[in-house]
Amino acid sequence: MTTEIICQQCDTSFAYPDAEHDFRQLRGLARPLLCPECRKRERNRRNGDLVNLYKSTDSFDPFLLGENSQVGGGHRAMRDARTMHNATCAACGAATKVPFVPRGDRPVYCKDCFNARNGR
Template identity: 35%
Template sequence: MSFDREREMHTTTCGDCGNECQVPFKPKEDRPVYCRECFQNHKPAPRQGGGRFGGRSGGFGGDRGSRFGRRDDRPREMHDAKCGDCGNDCQVPFQPKEDRPVYCRDCFQNHKN
């Protein structure tokens, strides 16, 4: 794949202000497209958390619509658990299974590759 050529741009109408704008993808009829200025009003708020793969960033490199990202701001349902290493009580965002250990935030760091 060559990156030397310029990206094909498509002309469309902003779904907010109605101005004509250029976008680097072919717009779909069932989804609104926004100009650069209006797009700023539709960006998700930055999430707090660790770096690229840690914390609650919602996936690989942020929440850009990947299948790993969360698409809403509802609070996660948390479940009580006991850490398999230190034995402290903790909460995890999934239903723990009886046959698999669960680790608190601090101990989990020791089990990452």
């Protein structure tokens, strides 16, 4: 026996064979609401949506990269905003600022002396 179903989209009646009903029941699927033609159209439309999604994802990537570089800039700004502490250079005695608290157990050098020592 074949059941006739009215397509919800185009109001066309289409055949719903018992064989398909059994097939769908086995897979726990409900009876179709759309005729085979409309189902095909729906599938194509969904595929089109997927294609559009991928397209929008492509255009989204550079935006994401831009976001990341902005985050990097934020980190740089944070590093620059670190608290500086007054210190006296152990090599030339000049007043300098260091990004850590001078404890006295380690010599503190001004930027020039630090670079000179590291350069050697």
